[in-house]
Amino acid sequence: MPLETVSVDTERDVSRVRRAITAYADNLSFDLLARTHLVTAASELARNMLAYAGGGSVRIAKLRHEARVGLKATFEDQGPGIENLDEALSDGFSSSLGLGLGLGGARRLVDDFELETAVGEGTTVSIASWHEPDRHPPGGP
Amino acid sequence: MERIAIAQIGDCLLVTIQVDMHDRLALTLREDLGQRLVQTQATGVLLDISGLDTLDTFIARVLAGIASMSKLLGAETVIIGMRPAVAMTLVELGLTLDGVNTALDVERGMALLRRKNA
Amino acid sequence: MPNEPQQPSAVLLNAVLSKTIRENRQEILQEWMGEQLAADTLRLDLIDEQTLELESREFLEVLSSAMSSGDAIDLESPPWQTVLTALEELSRSRDEAGFSATETATFILSLKQPLISRATKDLAREDFNAEVWLISKALDRLALYTTEVFQTRREATIRRQQEEMEELATPVVKIWDGILALPLVGTLDTRRSQKVTESLLEAIAATGSEVAILDLTGVPTIDTRMAQHLMRTVAATRLMGANCILSGIRPQIAQTIVHLKIQLGDIKTEATLAAALKSAFRESGLTVVGDS
Numbered sequence: 001m002p003l004e005t006v007s008v009d010t011e012r013d014v015s016r017v018r019r020a021i022t023a024y025a026d027n028l029s030f031d032l033l034a035r036t037h038l039v040t041a042a043s044e045l046a047r048n049m050l051a052y053a054g055g056g057s058v059r060i061a062k063l064r065h066e067a068r069v070g071l072k073a074t075f076e077d078q079g080p081g082i083e084n085l086d087e088a089l090s091d092g093f094s095s096s097l098g099l100g101l102g103l104g105g106a107r108r109l110v111d112d113f114e115l116e117t118a119v120g121e122g123t124t125v126s127i128a129s130w131h132e133p134d135r136h137p138p139g140g141p
Numbered sequence: 142m143e144r145i146a147i148a149q150i151g152d153c154l155l156v157t158i159q160v161d162m163h164d165r166l167a168l169t170l171r172e173d174l175g176q177r178l179v180q181t182q183a184t185g186v187l188l189d190i191s192g193l194d195t196l197d198t199f200i201a202r203v204l205a206g207i208a209s210m211s212k213l214l215g216a217e218t219v220i221i222g223m224r225p226a227v228a229m230t231l232v233e234l235g236l237t238l239d240g241v242n243t244a245l246d247v248e249r250g251m252a253l254l255r256r257k258n259a
Numbered sequence: 260m261p262n263e264p265q266q267p268s269a270v271l272l273n274a275v276l277s278k279t280i281r282e283n284r285q286e287i288l289q290e291w292m293g294e295q296l297a298a299d300t301l302r303l304d305l306i307d308e309q310t311l312e313l314e315s316r317e318f319l320e321v322l323s324s325a326m327s328s329g330d331a332i333d334l335e336s337p338p339w340q341t342v343l344t345a346l347e348e349l350s351r352s353r354d355e356a357g358f359s360a361t362e363t364a365t366f367i368l369s370l371k372q373p374l375i376s377r378a379t380k381d382l383a384r385e386d387f388n389a390e391v392w393l394i395s396k397a398l399d400r401l402a403l404y405t406t407e408v409f410q411t412r413r414e415a416t417i418r419r420q421q422e423e424m425e426e427l428a429t430p431v432v433k434i435w436d437g438i439l440a441l442p443l444v445g446t447l448d449t450r451r452s453q454k455v456t457e458s459l460l461e462a463i464a465a466t467g468s469e470v471a472i473l474d475l476t477g478v479p480t481i482d483t484r485m486a487q488h489l490m491r492t493v494a495a496t497r498l499m500g501a502n503c504i505l506s507g508i509r510p511q512i513a514q515t516i517v518h519l520k521i522q523l524g525d526i527k528t529e530a531t532l533a534a535a536l537k538s539a540f541r542e543s544g545l546t547v548v549g550d551s
């Protein structure tokens with residue numbers, strides 16, 4: 001179920017993405033560590049979009065599978081694309097002055113990670129994390 | 142313009158970061174701190190990040206940058222109060238900030254600076 | 260989940276079904292109640308007839324509004340999410356009341372007969388078959404969903420119990436003011452080791468402890484993943500402003516660590532928990548009186 005689309009054109013929008021995902025994760029009662037992992041991964045991807053593609057958009061959606069709920073964020077840009085994907089995903093590779101930890105790190109922080117890219121056309125990265133709401137009322141068994 | 146306040150305690154500068162720190166704010170802080178260090182000749186910088194609930198590679202890099210800049214200006218930096226979830230996330234990203242001082246709270250940060258500068 | 264290709268008449272059949280439910284709600288409800296009361300899965304010891312009727316009426320309403328808002332039965336679409344939510348709620352309360360998964364699924368399945376007989380009344384033969392198929396399939400899926408909810412709840416309970424046991428197995432103990440110890444036992448799997456780290460870090464924050472002793476005396480062997488995990492725990496502890504001491508590393512583990520070429524770097528290690536404690540005292544500026 002789509003929840004919101006945030007367009008990323010300035011660095012302020014990167015914070016907006018973080019805040020939006022924090023709010024939705026809280027809403028679905030993600031635990032603190034899972035939320036922090038997801039928000040941090042989103043922050044890295046939004047930042048990459050801005051740095052290497054001049055901006056793009058983030059679609060946030062709620063997923064559900066049986067009794068589990070998930071939060072998915074899709075980062076889509078029309079930038080230059082990534083020529084060597086293996087290289088870009090490996091820790092320590094950066095075409096800029098970065099640490100080269102963003103992409104590989106984001107992948108480690110979430111449950112699902114998908115990346116599609118075409119040189120000259122753009123890059124789409126989607127990440128998702130899952131959570132099983134505790135169905136017992138507080139204080140219950 | 143929005144900025145993060147810098148307080149002076151003895152010969153230490155104390156910065157308390159409470160907001161979701163966006164990039165511009167982080168860069169402004171680095172500049173402001175540089176100026177204050179030169180003005181005050183402070184020998185220590187305490188960066189209290191207990192209010193931050195996320196830290197990505199960019200902000201971590203700015204914090205590490207503040208630490209090395211301060212060192213050049215004669216001050217030790219201590220990063221204070223990193224939350225458990227933030228620490229685990231940074232390590233997962235592959236960032237361990239080796240060589241940067243850390244402390245559980247401001248009091249212990251001050252004690253650490255006293256030991257370092259003794 | 261991709262939609263199955265819709266037959267040309269499927270949309271029409273959905274419309275028929277939707278209209279049938281809307282216009283014959285009372286009759287359908289009565290027949291449905293009849294089916295439920297006659298079923299041998301009826302549990303009047305767990306639910307009274309009035310509540311059963313209320314729940315049936317409510318569910319029919321939810322179903323009816325989901326039917327009327329779309330032209331295809333797609334459990335992934337927002338209107339159907341409401342139906343799924345209602346089913347989750349129902350399965351939850353039935354599970355808690357002591358119903359079995361089958362008894363709960365029967366609640367949905369017994370709606371088949373009343374729906375089919377009403378919705379197919381005026382249909383031509385080929386449409387009749389398609390409509391029966393459509394209704395059966397939809398209700399089967401909803402019934403299956405209730406069993407899935409049961410299943411997931413069972414799994415969650417087992418997992419919770421497991422977690423409780425694990426918490427017991429890895430207690431973070433405060434052995435002195437400012438000193439925590441985490442005696443690790445057995446082998447740690449990935450999920451559990453993350454939990455252990457999390458509880459250690461939270462205990463550090465809560466107690467303001469500057470030293471954490473990770474005691475490996477109870478750990479017989481260690482693999483790469485676990486060794487790396489230990490290193491990550493040490494790094495995260497340091498980021499917070501505390502220090503780790505590893506103690507009780509058995510020769511086999513030491514060998515693995517050397518063999519894996521894992522850099523212990525400047526991590527402090529001690530042979531025994533007692534030695535680690537002494538070293539922690541020193542670090543906190545305490546002296547052990549009477550120590551030889």
Ligand SMILES: Nc1ncnc2c1ncn2[C@@H]1O[C@H](COP(=O)(O)OP(=O)(O)OP(=O)(O)O)[C@@H](O)[C@H]1O
Pocket residue numbers: 044048049052053077079080081082088089093094095096097098099100101102103104123198199
């Ligand atoms: N959206 C994108 N479009 C084009 N290239 C990209 C995109 N995202 C990442 N890249 C490429 O992949 C490389 C690795 O990205 P990654 O985020 O891992 O490191 P970084 O951004 O260089 O540094 P860090 O994120 O650690 O500050 C980048 O240097 C860049 O060349």
Ligand SMILES: [Mg+2]
Pocket residue numbers: 044047048098101102103
């Ligand atoms: Mg990056």
